[in-house]
Amino acid sequence: MAKRIVVDPVTRIEGHLRIDVEVDEGKVSKAWSSGQMWRGIEQILEGRDPLDAWIFTQRICGVCTTVHALASVRAVENALEMEVPVNAQHIRNMIITAHGVHDHIVHFYHLSALDWVDIVSALKADPKEAAKLAESLSGWELNGVHEMTRIQQKLQGFVNSGQLGVFANGYWGHSAMKLPPEVNLIAAAHYIQALEIQRDANKIVTILGGKTPHIQNLAVGGVTNSINLDSQAVLNMERLTYVKSLIEKLDSFVKNAYLVDLAVIGAFYTEWAGYGKGVTDYLCVPDLPLDSKGTKFAMPGGYIRNGDLSTFKPINSYNDDFLKMGIAESSKHSWYTGDEPLHPWDGKTIPSYDDFNDEGQYSWIKSPTFQGRPAQVGPLANVLCMAAAGHESTNKHLGFLVDTLNTVNKMVGGPGGVGIDALHSTLGRHAARAVRCAVMLDELNVQWEMLVNNIASGDTDTYNRPSFPKGEIRGVGFHEAPRGVLSHWVVIEDAKIKNYQCVVPSTWNAGPRNNEDVPGPYEASLVGNPVVDEHNPLEVLRTVHSFDPCIACAIHLFDTENNEVVKVKAL
Amino acid sequence: MSVLVLGVGNILLTDEGIGVRVVEQLEHRYAIPEGVEVMDGGTAGMELLSSIAKRGHVILIDAVNTGAEAGTVVTLVGEQVPALFKTKISPHQLGISDLLGVLTITGEMPDEMTLFGVVPYSLDTAVELSEPMLPRLEQLLELTVAELRKQGYVMVEKSETAAAIEQAC
Numbered sequence: 001m002a003k004r005i006v007v008d009p010v011t012r013i014e015g016h017l018r019i020d021v022e023v024d025e026g027k028v029s030k031a032w033s034s035g036q037m038w039r040g041i042e043q044i045l046e047g048r049d050p051l052d053a054w055i056f057t058q059r060i061c062g063v064c065t066t067v068h069a070l071a072s073v074r075a076v077e078n079a080l081e082m083e084v085p086v087n088a089q090h091i092r093n094m095i096i097t098a099h100g101v102h103d104h105i106v107h108f109y110h111l112s113a114l115d116w117v118d119i120v121s122a123l124k125a126d127p128k129e130a131a132k133l134a135e136s137l138s139g140w141e142l143n144g145v146h147e148m149t150r151i152q153q154k155l156q157g158f159v160n161s162g163q164l165g166v167f168a169n170g171y172w173g174h175s176a177m178k179l180p181p182e183v184n185l186i187a188a189a190h191y192i193q194a195l196e197i198q199r200d201a202n203k204i205v206t207i208l209g210g211k212t213p214h215i216q217n218l219a220v221g222g223v224t225n226s227i228n229l230d231s232q233a234v235l236n237m238e239r240l241t242y243v244k245s246l247i248e249k250l251d252s253f254v255k256n257a258y259l260v261d262l263a264v265i266g267a268f269y270t271e272w273a274g275y276g277k278g279v280t281d282y283l284c285v286p287d288l289p290l291d292s293k294g295t296k297f298a299m300p301g302g303y304i305r306n307g308d309l310s311t312f313k314p315i316n317s318y319n320d321d322f323l324k325m326g327i328a329e330s331s332k333h334s335w336y337t338g339d340e341p342l343h344p345w346d347g348k349t350i351p352s353y354d355d356f357n358d359e360g361q362y363s364w365i366k367s368p369t370f371q372g373r374p375a376q377v378g379p380l381a382n383v384l385c386m387a388a389a390g391h392e393s394t395n396k397h398l399g400f401l402v403d404t405l406n407t408v409n410k411m412v413g414g415p416g417g418v419g420i421d422a423l424h425s426t427l428g429r430h431a432a433r434a435v436r437c438a439v440m441l442d443e444l445n446v447q448w449e450m451l452v453n454n455i456a457s458g459d460t461d462t463y464n465r466p467s468f469p470k471g472e473i474r475g476v477g478f479h480e481a482p483r484g485v486l487s488h489w490v491v492i493e494d495a496k497i498k499n500y501q502c503v504v505p506s507t508w509n510a511g512p513r514n515n516e517d518v519p520g521p522y523e524a525s526l527v528g529n530p531v532v533d534e535h536n537p538l539e540v541l542r543t544v545h546s547f548d549p550c551i552a553c554a555i556h557l558f559d560t561e562n563n564e565v566v567k568v569k570a571l
Numbered sequence: 572m573s574v575l576v577l578g579v580g581n582i583l584l585t586d587e588g589i590g591v592r593v594v595e596q597l598e599h600r601y602a603i604p605e606g607v608e609v610m611d612g613g614t615a616g617m618e619l620l621s622s623i624a625k626r627g628h629v630i631l632i633d634a635v636n637t638g639a640e641a642g643t644v645v646t647l648v649g650e651q652v653p654a655l656f657k658t659k660i661s662p663h664q665l666g667i668s669d670l671l672g673v674l675t676i677t678g679e680m681p682d683e684m685t686l687f688g689v690v691p692y693s694l695d696t697a698v699e700l701s702e703p704m705l706p707r708l709e710q711l712l713e714l715t716v717a718e719l720r721k722q723g724y725v726m727v728e729k730s731e732t733a734a735a736i737e738q739a740c
Contacts, residue, residue, distance in 0.1 A: 040696030044698055056698070059583050060583065062581075102618075154676075195620070199620060202621065212622070
């Protein structure tokens with residue numbers, strides 16, 4: 001007899017997500033993903049000036065402010081067929097990569113590491129052994145015995161005072177926790193160091209974007225940063241040199257700590273390379289445009305079917321019809337009117353709330369499809385496509401992670417032999433995010449150099465003035481955001497917004513069954529997951545968290561009273 | 572040790588954005604003295620860490636859901652502030668509670684915290700506050716200004732002309 005478990009809301013994510021699973025003989029047999037709040041940005045933007053849209057869209061979510069700002073200006077630029085000055089592309093690209101680095105570090109350490117790392121067990125570690133292990137694997141400067149002892153004493157202090165703070169939500173002592181105390185201590189040390197380091201990534205966004213947490217420097221047609229390498233008031237060499245020093249600090253942490261931690265933790269959890277596969281059609285878009293027309297990109301995009309890298313089809317332009325016309329959204333299982341999949345330019349968002357019906361409507365999130373099928377988006381899709389496209393930095397960091405994982409696995413008596421196929425999994429999504437974070441740092445460095453060289457060549461242009469024609473025009477703004485493919489779709493009539501739809505990454509992944517009743521990526525990935533203790537379904541959280549759910553944008557506030565208690569119900 | 576006046580909330584959801592609307596008015600109507608920083612935090616979380624860390628005093632303005640009648644104004648001080656976010660009464664519990672948890676771990680909690688909150692009338696999708704919320708905005712603004720004056724800051728209202736010119740620019 002199958003048992004139903006409801007996790008509502010899923011914690012340590014942004015937004016409100018409910019996950020229902022049926023568990024049969026210790027394994028998930030069916031799953032439902034339901035966003036519990038609804039989305040209404042379309043209503044706010046209708047009739048407004050397209051030049052202002054980004055100011056509103058960056059308020060959709062507190063985590064992804066910059067990505068919604070960028071997708072919005074790109075959508076309007078696309079409708080106007082505008083070029084964007086190269087300096088503006090580089091400045092935007094640096095904001096994109098710095099934000100991505102920030103987002104990935106925070107997601108791994110602060111939102112999901114506690115699914116794998118037992119903080120209380122770290123108290124039993126021998127700091128000397130922990131330091132020895134850490135120093136044997138990487139040259140990260142804060143792996144020494146002094147630091148390990150300091151961290152352990154700090155943790156002991158929290159436990160003694162009963163104030164575990166952000167650690168309080170962990171599943172300490174759960175039988176699915178597998179790391180030895182020393183590895184738990186190393187991870188806890190990097191967790192605490194990451195709290196400090198992540199601020200440096202945010203500083204880069206603030207310096208270039210003018211303000212935090214909402215950047216001010218974007219404009220349809222470019223950026224509003226004034227460039228003068230010798231002036232004190234604008235973007236000058238002193239500021240750019242400071243940015244460079246922040247990049248170097250981040251680079252060292254990501255490559256010597258984050259990437260290595262993933263390999264070490266992965267080496268103890270190799271069975272999680274066998275869970276969480278789900279949808280293996282992968283979609284990502286190219287990003288970091290290098291020219292004013294957006295014909296060349298530093299990070300390639302494309303589409304992979306059935307997890308087979310040989311099917312890789314490159315996407316080289318945001319105007320590629322395969323991409324642009326291949327997307328549709330269905331609301332057959334969502335609380336909106338209409339069943340038939342619609343292209344986002346024709347999308348409608350008319351609420352029609354009913355109860356939670358397993359076979360009918362059960363989510364405020366719509367169900368997107370690419371070429372008529374669900375697609376998984378996010379760092380895993382991005383890394384697989386970039387690897388298939390022969391992207392050098394991706395293959396380098398991916399190779400390093402896999403090699404290190406196998407070395408550690410053999411060191412602790414495992415068989416090793418974990419290959420690229422292991423990426424189609426819960427563990428793989430975390431590994432791909434770490435690889436992508438390292439790639440983003442390489443690209444951030446490159447963008448910095450390109451910007452400085454371009455300015456040195458005498459080009460200080462940052463903005464082209466937009467002008468709107470009479471009549472109707474349509475545009476789309478694509479962006480490969482930290483959680484995957486983001487697209488803003490705008491219809492403009494006589495210089496006013498007529499329709500606006502956002503198809504956000506978490507819609508792709510967290511969406512319900514589609515118009516053909518095919519489950520979305522979260523739902524498909526949960527099937528087959530083990531659940532040892534139905535009152536503490538840690539394994540369900542591991543797989544859901546591996547997608548890095550951020551659904552404040554997919555959906556909006558619905559009922560705060562119902563949010564008060566974190567519920568895990570076994571029915 | 573400086574003071575941070577931090578308005579948080581989502582301006583796309585009517586009264587949910589009250590905190591942001593109060594700090595907008597504070598900057599618009601008053602000359603902000605040295606030692607005071609006014610910030611529109613939106614719904615951000617970890618991005619605010621550096622701004623809150625090690626402050627002498629943080630004045631937080633937010634929509635809260637205490638179960639009381641809509642429009643009820645709430646003042647909380649000191650330890651009551653993190654406690655409120657722990658029980659998830661604010662719609663932004665994720666961002667702010669995590670942030671306060673992190674500051675405890677890094678040992679950077681502000682010396683003092685004050686929260687001025689109000690129970691929302693409406694959470695509909697729109698960028699304007701609801702009608703009945705407008706007098707509450709004034710009330711929260713007065714509370715904030717009074718708190719800053721209590722701490723010895725000179726809060727001077729900008730003349731109407733100055734404010735109008737600023738808005739026009």
